[in-house]
Amino acid sequence: xxxxxxxxxxxxxxxxxxxxxxxxxxxxxxxxxxxxxxxxxxxxxxxxxxxxxxxxxxxxxxxxxxxxxxxxxxxxxxxxxxxxxxxxxxxxxxxxxxxxxxxxxxxxxxxxxxxxxxxxxxxxxxxxxxxx
Numbered sequence: 001x002x003x004x005x006x007x008x009x010x011x012x013x014x015x016x017x018x019x020x021x022x023x024x025x026x027x028x029x030x031x032x033x034x035x036x037x038x039x040x041x042x043x044x045x046x047x048x049x050x051x052x053x054x055x056x057x058x059x060x061x062x063x064x065x066x067x068x069x070x071x072x073x074x075x076x077x078x079x080x081x082x083x084x085x086x087x088x089x090x091x092x093x094x095x096x097x098x099x100x101x102x103x104x105x106x107x108x109x110x111x112x113x114x115x116x117x118x119x120x121x122x123x124x125x126x127x128x129x130x131x132x
Contacts, residue, residue, distance in 0.1 A: 004076055007050050009043075013073065014089060016042035017129045033093055033126035036074035037105050037115060043069070044108040060105075060113035068116075074125035091130045094123035 004010070016039055022031050034042070040058045044051045051058075051069065059068030081088045103115035103124070117124050 012043060012047050016046055030131045031128045033128045036070040036125045039073050039127060040070040041105060041107050058107050058113055060116055077127055089130055090127050093126045095126055096123050
């Protein structure tokens with residue numbers, strides 16, 4: 001059984017994405033995207049025991065680990081979306097990182113996390129619930 005299946009991450013990721021506040025529900029752009037960092041932080045907030053058991057840091061510059069929770073979630077969702085296409089309930093996109101000096105987040109404990117992707121040559125993965 002994979003880590004994804006073992007922790008029922010399909011359901012939990014959807015729960016996090018459903019909980020994303022939207023002030024633009026009637027706007028033609030649809031629901032907002034969130035970054036893989038925000039997704040990992042959302043899991044940390046809603047399912048702290050799962051994140052603790054998985055044992056990966058949320059991510060960020062200077063965590064000293066190349067396999068963060070944000071990176072794992074983005075990679076797995078990307079693979080699933082590639083396989084299932086529009087049948088997958090999540091859609092992905094990229095935000096380019098040119099001209100971005102720093103992206104900072106707050107984890108579930110309020111601690112700052114700085115994106116390690118800024119000026120890395122890699123674009124930032126974004127995800128949202130697919131429009132029905």
